[in-house]
Amino acid sequence: MRIPSFRRALWLAVALLPAAPMVASAQAKTDSVAIRRIYDEALTRGESYENLRYLTGQIGGRLSGSASAEQAVQWGKTTMEKLGLDRVYLQEVMVPHWVRGAKEKAQIRADRGKGVALNVCALGGSVGTGGKLRAGVVEVQSLAELAALPAEKVKGKFVFFNRPMNPRYVETGRAYGEAGDQRRSGAAAAAKRGAVGALVRSLTLAHDDFPHTGTMRYEDGVVQVPAAALSTNGADELSQLLRADAALTVELEMSCQTLPEVKSYNVIGEIKGAKYPEQIISVGGHLDSWDLGQGAHDDGTGCVQSMEVLRLLKATGLRPERTVRAVLFMNEENGVRGGTKYAEVAKQNKENHLAAMESDGGGFTPRGFNIEAAPAVVRKIQAWQPLFVPYNSGQFVVGHSGTDIEPLQDQVKALIGYDCDSQRYFDIHHTAADTFDKVNRRELELGGASMAALIYLLSKYGL
CATH class of the missing domain: 3.50.30.30 (Glucose Oxidase; domain 1)
Structure with a gap:
């Protein structure tokens, strides 16, 4: 019997897993089915693209300290509240206020x-x-x-x-x-x-x-x-x-001139872990952008993908075993105040952060993930590569994760950067050309699904 192309790729991915007891093979099959559910939901009912349409079209560029950045904070909070998460809140942070x-x-x-x-x-x-x-x-x-x-x-x-x-x-x-x-x-x-x-x-x-x-x-x-x-x-x-x-x-x-600093916020939403709620996995992008364009690829895509991770887990019924937290960081572009504040509060509260993921390379075609971790942790994450092969996002390599999660490096076991094709990114990076029309719906939704799939595995198995 001829195996349909996708099923053949899925079968091959499972077959490529390292030799293991029968139970490990069964787990891989169970995980492949769960990941397929995530991708099906993203590709048929994904909400990232329409969320990005609103963020870029109705709010636009979101330089720290600006009125539009404040509008984006309220939009992020409202959008995550509509997802019915266990908790949505704002984290205060003082940011620079430079005007062009x-x-x-x-x-x-x-x-x-x-x-x-x-x-x-x-x-x-x-x-x-x-x-x-x-x-x-x-x-x-x-x-x-x-x-x-x-x-x-x-x-x-x-x-x-x-x-x-x-x-x-x-x-x-x-x-x-x-x-x-x-x-x-x-x-x-x-x-x-x-x-x-x-x-x-x-x-x-x-x-x-x-x-x-x-x-x-x-x-x-x-x-x-x-x-x-x-x-x-x-x-x-x-x-x-x-x-x-x-x-x-x-x-x-x-x-141009620099004005007094302004109070702003990180926007945070989370799903509490069903088994290990004290262990936290963060996923995020930066809500601020430069003022010349709409901040679509940098980093509106990362924000909507991070929120979509939570929606996909809820929509597929894949309740995470560890707490998953989406963070829309403020002020990555000219200060990293949001990322620094998030790490400071985590340390003050003695939070147990297992891993942190960031999407800040645009919303282009997924390739995989960059990992910053101890060699043993890198190998554990790389063992999941075959599950991502059918989706063309199986490049799990050691590399830079992201600017906003760097301050967490002494508090987590792994920093992970979502990696997508970069050939067009710097054509529009930090320019008036970084607009919604440059974003492809399928590429964007595939990226969110890739991120959600890895978050699902991290939540299920830990590190």
């Missing part, structure tokens, strides 16, 4: 002729320019190259950091991480050398006109100078014109 102000303007100017417009945006946390700021430009590829330049080459100029992300890496996150130092630290490094500001190539492999914002840091005792991101097309054009005319100038106008 009027749309930024920039031009490349020479002694003669009309200025050439540049697509720019202020980096998060930057000071404004106090009107129009015009200066010459020195281009560098790295912080080290800047440090090696003679003082007269830098003083009174913009430092233009133009190192692109490395396209040779298959994992785009690695390229993003390596190029990120110029965005985070470029302004402070430039100020130390007497520069008046920093211009930073956007962190993306795409060639387009969207500037990518993102957080940057000043240093105590170092003058604060404005920092702006250029679109990759703009960076290429500026570099080309500099080669033809090293004396050209850039005129930049930004009105």
Whole structure:
């Protein structure tokens, strides 16, 4: 008899499990049936996509401290209350309040002729320019190259950091991480050398006109100078014109500023464990986003998937044996105050956190999970890989989990990051292009199902 393709894949997944007593095989079959129920529910009645439609369309970008961030908090609380969870509550946290102000303007100017417009945006946390700021430009590829330049080459100029992300890496996150130092630290490094500001190539492999914002840091005792991101097309054009005319100038106008901190909240909902309620498994994403777009992939998808984990467990009747808690973290983008607060309260309350999972890589096609844990714990989680093979999400590898759950690392046995295809993520990351229409319904719902399936296993067997 010919086995239907999906059933054949499921049979193969069970057959691939390590040799074990008959009872282990029976457990694997039981688990495969439960996981199938989770996927069936997600793919036929999933609610992540419609929740995301509301979050992005009715609320939009949700920068910490903003009115829209507060609206998102109330939306998250109300949405989880409708799920009929055992508990839904807010966890207070103070967050920074940076505002972008009027749309930024920039031009490349020479002694003669009309200025050439540049697509720019202020980096998060930057000071404004106090009107129009015009200066010459020195281009560098790295912080080290800047440090090696003679003082007269830098003083009174913009430092233009133009190192692109490395396209040779298959994992785009690695390229993003390596190029990120110029965005985070470029302004402070430039100020130390007497520069008046920093211009930073956007962190993306795409060639387009969207500037990518993102957080940057000043240093105590170092003058604060404005920092702006250029679109990759703009960076290429500026570099080309500099080669033809090293004396050209850039005129930049930004009105951003930092206001007093604001009280905000993490939004938390949980299902109490049926057997071991004192053991907690957290799953979350960050509710805040940058202000340029709608915060769809970063990280609206992670929020709706985390809430969907709880809904899927309830809808399928798979009552978790350990407590499962969904956390919508506030302020990942420019402070990680929410993740830090959550870990602090957990320690103060002496909570027993078994594991924490985060979704903050977009809502693209699932691939599997990144695991940070002791080798024995990693092996235990990897033993479940075959159950995920039929769903194309069976890559269980050692790797970075997530920024918001990092503060929990000394309180849990495992930190787990949901991993999806990353090739398109940095095309829209931190830009006006991060909108709902970029999210695919099936990819999003498959991701939530993958997360729920692993949470189900963690809840059933522990670590």
